[in-house]
Amino acid sequence: MDLEIKKIIDLHKIDQQILEIHDSKGALPGIIEKQENKVEDLKSILKDGKKELKTITKSIDDFSLQTSDLTTKIEKYNSQIYSVKNNKEYEALLKEIDFLKGESANAESELSIFKAKKEEKETTINDAKTTLDEINSKLGENVEELKVISASTDKEEKKLSKDKKKILKDMIDKKFVESYLDGTQTFKLAVLSRNACSNCYSSLPPQFILNVKKRDKLYPCPSCGVNLYWEE
Numbered sequence: 001m002d003l004e005i006k007k008i009i010d011l012h013k014i015d016q017q018i019l020e021i022h023d024s025k026g027a028l029p030g031i032i033e034k035q036e037n038k039v040e041d042l043k044s045i046l047k048d049g050k051k052e053l054k055t056i057t058k059s060i061d062d063f064s065l066q067t068s069d070l071t072t073k074i075e076k077y078n079s080q081i082y083s084v085k086n087n088k089e090y091e092a093l094l095k096e097i098d099f100l101k102g103e104s105a106n107a108e109s110e111l112s113i114f115k116a117k118k119e120e121k122e123t124t125i126n127d128a129k130t131t132l133d134e135i136n137s138k139l140g141e142n143v144e145e146l147k148v149i150s151a152s153t154d155k156e157e158k159k160l161s162k163d164k165k166k167i168l169k170d171m172i173d174k175k176f177v178e179s180y181l182d183g184t185q186t187f188k189l190a191v192l193s194r195n196a197c198s199n200c201y202s203s204l205p206p207q208f209i210l211n212v213k214k215r216d217k218l219y220p221c222p223s224c225g226v227n228l229y230w231e232e
Helices: 003-024 028-083 087-151 154-170 174-181 206-214
Strands: 189-193 227-229
Touching (some): 003 189, 028 087
Parallel strands (some): 189 227
């Protein structure tokens, strides 16, 4: 058999073995990745939420102080009403009191808005914390479960990856290697099994089977086009 073809076949076999190992882990790797992404999203929500809550709390403090100051001024001017000396002073005082009452109403309205925002933001933060705790708990369980499953396959997978790197390094057809590594390689292989293509399960003509068994080159399946090889 051509040495370069043998390398391609060996590469295919290794990929199949690695795929079987990954399949043995089930959906756990994908689930863990999604959970880790969700954890990062929630951490970001909490970080931004706490920052926004700090700004909202400052606004509440500012408007509370403003409201208190305005109330004090209104009370002060109200107490001066009975000591004015003429109508002009009386009208000026009433005008100032009305103005301060308007400012106080605006401040109280803003204060009410920011208090509602604070309550809403605290709810969002608490919900995020609860969800984060739940996901972290499930994530920990899944990571431990994956460790147990991987314990029996990690050594084998590392060896297969090492063997694959060596094959790719030793291959003469560097264009094949380049397309294989960047995922654009469309060269597909399947083993001849029970006189049929193991990819599409089509029965093959006797002469075609004999040609494949010569192992002098790869023969494409007449039905699906996948390159077939023979294993003794």
